[in-house]
Amino acid sequence: MDTKLSKLIAAETKRQDETLPLIASENFCSQATRAALGSVFVDKYAEGEPGKRYYAGNKVVDELERHVIKQLKDLFIPREADGVKIDKKDWYANVQPLSGSPANLAVYAALLKPGDTILAMSLTSGGHLSHGHAVTLPGQLYKIVNYEVDPKDNFLHYDQVLKLAKKVKPQLIIVGASAYPRILDFEQFGDIAKKVKAYLMADISHLAGLVAVQCHPSPFPYVDVVTSTTHKTLRGPRSAFIIARVELGDKIKRGVFPGVQGGPHLNQIAALSQALAEAKHPKFNAYIQRVIRNTQTLAQYLGEGGLKIITGGTDNHLLLVDITATGLNGRQAQEKLEKVGIIVNANTIPFDTGTPMQPSGIRLGTAAITTIGAHEKDIKVLAELILDVLLKRRPAKTVALEVKALRSKLKLVEDLEFATKD
């Protein structure tokens, strides 16, 4: 291996082994998933779809892609959700998107014409750049209108979204977020989309693991399209998928290829197969439940310690903290925490008066730290260490030593066995 590269891999391994990961969009995938990513599938080209490829030699990868599509539908499309019957036959699935942003772009390419209107959550309310922010290509191609959380309680108020939808008559409504700590009511969004005759897309990138084990309501009875990354709470490889109503299947297929990308990355698709198999296991359900408990515990201790938790808590794997009262901005907080080995990201908060580079909050997630075995007692220690730094209660050097001690007790637990034990 290139000497510089092998040094960098060693350095990143050390960094990961010595720090506490609280980035809400990260996780540690299993060794088996990593092995599939580095498998022979990395070398094959397979433009097209199973049975209809542009190159030869696709017998095995056709079988792989069909297998993963089946696994995906088995995991995400239960026979019934919210008392509504759902049939896998009514849904088309595509596992070729290279990542979350291209998956979303492929949906827009499939369903919209340039100039059409998209109604999506603003970035400061918790939405994602790929939902049409002005700095992105979709932001230039489509007319983007944003809905916000309510300024008083920072929850989504669905009557406000409906009012705006009626006013702007969008062709597409997006429900999905990267920094919204509460349940997303897909049913209410379904009603809104029906009333204004818009397509409804749920981007469940952050919630995929929770949705897979019914720890968050399923979007399927109510939406036209679901997109998702596979590397956050789902604990898979960097990749993405799209599931759409079967009648939209051909459009979505062409939106992905040749619309926005060429050949699929079959090694990612192989790794997704492994992650989906792991997510089917009952231990994954226990893992996700622990993630939610850990996040709620963290929110509780940080709140009791004097920090302002946006919406007062969390229903999922992440929480947002308004740190204005500490005298720091989000970037400074991120840097101070990184110095002691706690890795978080600066984040805008609803109606932020700061800038995306100097926002007023930080976002914390527990999916990764739970994968390395953190229980509530560890979370309590972690919360105290965060408070020590942000409230300047103890010297950074002392805190850094305790971070190291806590990290050394945690390690990647391949089979998630820990999640089922207290």
Ligand SMILES: Cc1ncc(COP(=O)(O)O)c(C=O)c1O
């Ligand atoms: C809701 C949401 N959608 C899409 C994406 C984009 O994913 P990617 O970074 O894989 O393009 C993210 C990533 O954080 C996300 O949170």
